[in-house]
Amino acid sequence: MPHPSHPAPRELLKLVVVGHVDHGKSTIVGRLLYDTDSLPEGKLEELQALASRRDMALEWSFVLDAFQAERDQAVTIDTTQIRFKTARRDYVIIDAPGHREFLKNMVSGAAEADAAVLVIDAAEGVREQSRRHGYLLHLLGVRQVAVAINKMDLVDHDGARFAQVAQEVSEYLAGIGVEPAFLVPIAAREGDNVAAASPRFDWYEGPSLLEALDRFHAVTQPGLQPLRLPIQDVYHFDQRRILVGRVESGVLRVGDTVLFSPSNKTARVRSFEAWNAEPPVEAHAGQSVGLTLEEPLFLERGEMLSHPEAAPQLTTVLRATLFWLGRTPLAEGQGLTLKLGTARYAVEVASIEQAIDTDSLERRQAQEVPRDGIAEVVLRSRALIALDEAAALQRTGRFVLLDGSETVGGGLISMEGYPDQRRVMAVRASNLFSVEHAVTREQRWARNRHRGGVIWLTGLSGAGKSTVAMALERRLFERGYHVYVLDGDNVRRGLNANLGFSPDDRAENIRRVGEAAALFADAGAICITAFISPYQSDRDRARTAAERLVPGGFHEVFVAADLETCEKRDPKGLYKRARAGEIEDFTGVSAPYEAPATPDLSLDTAALDVEAACEALFGYVTAKFALEATD
Amino acid sequence: MDRLDQLEAHSIYILREAYAQVEPLSMLWSLGKDSNVMVWLARKAFFGRVPFPVILLDTGNELDEVYAFRDEYVGKWGLSYVNAACPPLEETDPSLPLNSRHAARKTLGLKRILAEQGFRGVFLGIRRDEQALRGKERVFSPRDAEGAWNYKEQPAEFWDHYKTELPPGAHLRIHPLLAWTEIDIWRYIEREDIPVVPLYFARDGWRYRSLGEKDITRPIRSDAASIAEIIAELEVTRQPERAGRTMDHDSEDSFERLRASGYM
Structure with a gap:
C-alpha cells in the first residue's frame, strides 16, 4: 500500500508565452529563469562564452534554443518546456514559436496551459500574430492572460505609449471575449519589471510580471459539472470485465445508474477496481479509473458514460x-x-x-x-x-x-x-410484435392502379411548397389517383398539437410527419408532404420510415428558391418578423437550411411558375408511380 | 488530487490509449528509477499485469547491481522479459565521439529488436526536464523505418489526442513520463514504495544520480542515503541530472545527433 510523502508536492502552473515574432518571448523566458535563479549551474557562463565566441551580445533567448539549427536561424522552432519556481509555486513554461507556419507547434504547446503571457513590442504595438495568438488562446481554452508590453526601453519607458498599446490590445481582446488580468510594462533585456519593480516605471502601480503570474490559479479539473467519462477500453484479464477511462468532468459513484452514448444503453456501476490501492467509492474529474457494471453490457471504446439525467447530445x-x-x-x-x-x-x-x-x-x-x-x-x-x-x-x-x-x-x-x-431516435415501444396484414401491398396497388409512396417537398419558407403540393394534389385527384397532402395546417392541429417550435420539437414534428406519410404510402396512397424540413438527418429518417414499408417509395423533391426570392415573396410576413427578431430560430435567417445533396427531383421555383412546377412534378409522379408488369 | 495523483492519472491514460490503439507494443526497461516507475504505472493501468514484453537493451556492460535487480524483479513483477543484445562498438557511426558511440550501441540494439519482433509501439521512460532535446518531444512520437526523429516536422498534439496511425515500417515512441520531473519520480517512488537499484543511495560520499553503462557513467558526490535525502538534495542542486552521463557532453551537438538518428 502506498504511504503518504511528508512534504506535499508543490502546485505547478503551466504557462505559455505567445506573441508576434521578435517581440521578445524567448528573451522574457530566459530572463525569468535568470531572475528566479533557475538556470542550471554553468548555463550563464556557457551563454556568455557562446556570445563572446560568436562576437554577439548575450541573448537570453539562447537559454531555450537547444537545437543547433535554431540558433543558426535565430527562431524557436518547436515548443520547449522549461521550469522555474517562485516562493509560491512551481512553473513550467511552454515557449511557443511566433512564426505563422508554426501554428501547429504553438497549438501543441498552448493547449495544455493554465495561463498565458501575451508579449507585445511597445514600439511596434499589436501586430498580426499578437491578434492571432490572442484569438487562439481563446479557442484553445486558456482563460487567464497577462499582457507583457515589452521593450519599453525603446520608447524611453514612456507611460503614455504604454497606455496607448495597452488600450489597443485590450480592445482587441475584448472583441473575442478575453479580459487580460494584467497589463505589465517591462524591458526584458535589462530585467526591468520582470521579477522586481523598476524605478524606471514610477508611473506604473501594478505588479511586476512575476508577481502577476503568482496571482494566477492553477486550473483544476471541473467537478461540479455533468459527468463525462469516455470509455478507453474494456479489459478481460481475469473473470472481471473492467471498463477503463478518465473522468473528464463531474463525479461518478458506485451504485450510480449510467447511460452510454451513442449506444443509448444504461447500467448500474457495481464497483471501482484498482491495483495496489484501496478502490475508491467515487471518482472525480481528472482520475483514470476502472469500473465494473451490474449488467453484462456489450460496450466498446468510444462510448461516452454519463448520468442519464444530464446526458451529452x-x-x-x-x-x-x-x-x-x-x-x-x-x-x-x-x-x-x-x-x-x-x-x-x-x-x-x-x-x-x-x-x-x-x-x-x-x-x-x-x-x-x-x-x-x-x-x-x-x-x-x-x-x-x-x-x-x-x-x-x-x-x-x-x-x-x-x-x-x-x-x-x-x-x-x-x-x-x-x-x-x-429523443427522436429512442424507440420506446420495443415490446411490439408485427402482425401480418391479410391484404398485400400489391393487392392495394392493383385496385388503385398506381403505386403508393411519399413525395417529400423540402425548401425554404416561401419557396412554394404548399402551393405546388395543393396544385399537384388537385391534378392527381382528377386523374383518379389516391392522394393526400400533409402540411403544417392539418398536422399541427391534431397529431402534433402538443409540439412547439424549439429545435427539439421541430425534429419531433418532422419525425411524426415522416411516420404518418409512411403509413399513407403503405395504405397505397400517394402522400405529398409540404414542410421546410431543414435538416438532412430528419429527411433521411423520413426516408427510412417510408422505405421500411414501401421499398423505393420515398421521393425527396427540392423546391429550390433562393433566400432572396423567398424573402421578397414573404407571403405570411414571417421573414420580416424574423429579421425584426420576433421569431427565433427562423430557417434561413437565424437557423440553418441544409439543401438536399442528392434530391430525387429539383424544382427551381424562382424560375418556374406554379403551373410549370406542377407540370414537371406531375410528369415525375406518373412515371414513378405507374404499375409495372411485375407489380 | 495533488500533483502526483495528476501525473499518475495522466500517465495511466497514456498507457491505456496506446494499449487500445497500437499493436504490438513493448516497453523499454532500462532498470533505472524512471523505467521502474513506468513499469509500476503499467501494473496500475492494467490491474497488476504488464500485458506486453519489457525489453532491456543489453550492452553486456551494465553495472552489476543493475543485472542483480533485473534477475530479482522479472519474477517478482511477473514480467515478460526480452533481452536485446546490442551490436558491438565497431558497428556504430565512427564519426561520433567515442562516448556517444557507446550510447549509439543502444540505438542499434533498439532498431534490431524492433525490426525482429515487428513492434509498432515502444514505451520509453524519458522526461522533458532531463535534457533540452527531450523537452521537444511529443507523447506519441513517430519514427520512420530507420528510427530517425524528424524534429522539424512533428505531428500536432493537443487536447490529449495522440497520433496512433503510421505508415508500414514506421513505429511510435510513446512517452508516458514526459511531464514528470526528477523530483516527481522520487516522490512517487517514496509514496508507492517502488524498489530501485541501490546504487542511487550514497555510500562513502558517492551515489549514482542516473544509471548508464559502466564505461560512460560516473557517480556524483553526495551523502543522500535515503529517498528523503535525495529529494532534499534535488531541491537545492544546480547540477543537471545527466552530468554523470559523459555522452551528453562530447560536443555541442552530440546528443542532438544521437537523438536524430534514433537514440532514446
Whole structure:
C-alpha cells in the first residue's frame, strides 16, 4: 500500500508565452529563469562564452534554443518546456514559436496551459500574430492572460505609449471575449519589471510580471459539472470485465445508474477496481479509473458514460469554430475523421459558413479554409455523435480532425439551431410484435392502379411548397389517383398539437410527419408532404420510415428558391418578423437550411411558375408511380 | 488530487490509449528509477499485469547491481522479459565521439529488436526536464523505418489526442513520463514504495544520480542515503541530472545527433 510523502508536492502552473515574432518571448523566458535563479549551474557562463565566441551580445533567448539549427536561424522552432519556481509555486513554461507556419507547434504547446503571457513590442504595438495568438488562446481554452508590453526601453519607458498599446490590445481582446488580468510594462533585456519593480516605471502601480503570474490559479479539473467519462477500453484479464477511462468532468459513484452514448444503453456501476490501492467509492474529474457494471453490457471504446439525467447530445450534424492545420485548404464536401473523447467518427464538411479574419475579426463568406485559417463550419456524420457544447463542457465540447493519419485541425462545438436527436431516435415501444396484414401491398396497388409512396417537398419558407403540393394534389385527384397532402395546417392541429417550435420539437414534428406519410404510402396512397424540413438527418429518417414499408417509395423533391426570392415573396410576413427578431430560430435567417445533396427531383421555383412546377412534378409522379408488369 | 495523483492519472491514460490503439507494443526497461516507475504505472493501468514484453537493451556492460535487480524483479513483477543484445562498438557511426558511440550501441540494439519482433509501439521512460532535446518531444512520437526523429516536422498534439496511425515500417515512441520531473519520480517512488537499484543511495560520499553503462557513467558526490535525502538534495542542486552521463557532453551537438538518428 502506498504511504503518504511528508512534504506535499508543490502546485505547478503551466504557462505559455505567445506573441508576434521578435517581440521578445524567448528573451522574457530566459530572463525569468535568470531572475528566479533557475538556470542550471554553468548555463550563464556557457551563454556568455557562446556570445563572446560568436562576437554577439548575450541573448537570453539562447537559454531555450537547444537545437543547433535554431540558433543558426535565430527562431524557436518547436515548443520547449522549461521550469522555474517562485516562493509560491512551481512553473513550467511552454515557449511557443511566433512564426505563422508554426501554428501547429504553438497549438501543441498552448493547449495544455493554465495561463498565458501575451508579449507585445511597445514600439511596434499589436501586430498580426499578437491578434492571432490572442484569438487562439481563446479557442484553445486558456482563460487567464497577462499582457507583457515589452521593450519599453525603446520608447524611453514612456507611460503614455504604454497606455496607448495597452488600450489597443485590450480592445482587441475584448472583441473575442478575453479580459487580460494584467497589463505589465517591462524591458526584458535589462530585467526591468520582470521579477522586481523598476524605478524606471514610477508611473506604473501594478505588479511586476512575476508577481502577476503568482496571482494566477492553477486550473483544476471541473467537478461540479455533468459527468463525462469516455470509455478507453474494456479489459478481460481475469473473470472481471473492467471498463477503463478518465473522468473528464463531474463525479461518478458506485451504485450510480449510467447511460452510454451513442449506444443509448444504461447500467448500474457495481464497483471501482484498482491495483495496489484501496478502490475508491467515487471518482472525480481528472482520475483514470476502472469500473465494473451490474449488467453484462456489450460496450466498446468510444462510448461516452454519463448520468442519464444530464446526458451529452446526440447528433449527426454539428457546427464548430475550427482552426485548420492541413497542408491543403479545407473544402466543402471533404471527408475527415473526427476524434472526440475516445470516439472516432467519419465526417464530411457539409458547409463552410464563414471564415474568421483574426486581424480584423471580420467574418466573411468563404469557399475554403487555408492552412492556419479559422472558420465556422458545419460537419455531418453518418453515425450519431455524442457531444457537448464547448461553452458548457469544454473537454467534451471540442474535437480533433484527422485527414488520413495526420492531425489537421481542432474545433469547438456550438449546436445553436440543431436539435438533440436522442429523443427522436429512442424507440420506446420495443415490446411490439408485427402482425401480418391479410391484404398485400400489391393487392392495394392493383385496385388503385398506381403505386403508393411519399413525395417529400423540402425548401425554404416561401419557396412554394404548399402551393405546388395543393396544385399537384388537385391534378392527381382528377386523374383518379389516391392522394393526400400533409402540411403544417392539418398536422399541427391534431397529431402534433402538443409540439412547439424549439429545435427539439421541430425534429419531433418532422419525425411524426415522416411516420404518418409512411403509413399513407403503405395504405397505397400517394402522400405529398409540404414542410421546410431543414435538416438532412430528419429527411433521411423520413426516408427510412417510408422505405421500411414501401421499398423505393420515398421521393425527396427540392423546391429550390433562393433566400432572396423567398424573402421578397414573404407571403405570411414571417421573414420580416424574423429579421425584426420576433421569431427565433427562423430557417434561413437565424437557423440553418441544409439543401438536399442528392434530391430525387429539383424544382427551381424562382424560375418556374406554379403551373410549370406542377407540370414537371406531375410528369415525375406518373412515371414513378405507374404499375409495372411485375407489380 | 495533488500533483502526483495528476501525473499518475495522466500517465495511466497514456498507457491505456496506446494499449487500445497500437499493436504490438513493448516497453523499454532500462532498470533505472524512471523505467521502474513506468513499469509500476503499467501494473496500475492494467490491474497488476504488464500485458506486453519489457525489453532491456543489453550492452553486456551494465553495472552489476543493475543485472542483480533485473534477475530479482522479472519474477517478482511477473514480467515478460526480452533481452536485446546490442551490436558491438565497431558497428556504430565512427564519426561520433567515442562516448556517444557507446550510447549509439543502444540505438542499434533498439532498431534490431524492433525490426525482429515487428513492434509498432515502444514505451520509453524519458522526461522533458532531463535534457533540452527531450523537452521537444511529443507523447506519441513517430519514427520512420530507420528510427530517425524528424524534429522539424512533428505531428500536432493537443487536447490529449495522440497520433496512433503510421505508415508500414514506421513505429511510435510513446512517452508516458514526459511531464514528470526528477523530483516527481522520487516522490512517487517514496509514496508507492517502488524498489530501485541501490546504487542511487550514497555510500562513502558517492551515489549514482542516473544509471548508464559502466564505461560512460560516473557517480556524483553526495551523502543522500535515503529517498528523503535525495529529494532534499534535488531541491537545492544546480547540477543537471545527466552530468554523470559523459555522452551528453562530447560536443555541442552530440546528443542532438544521437537523438536524430534514433537514440532514446
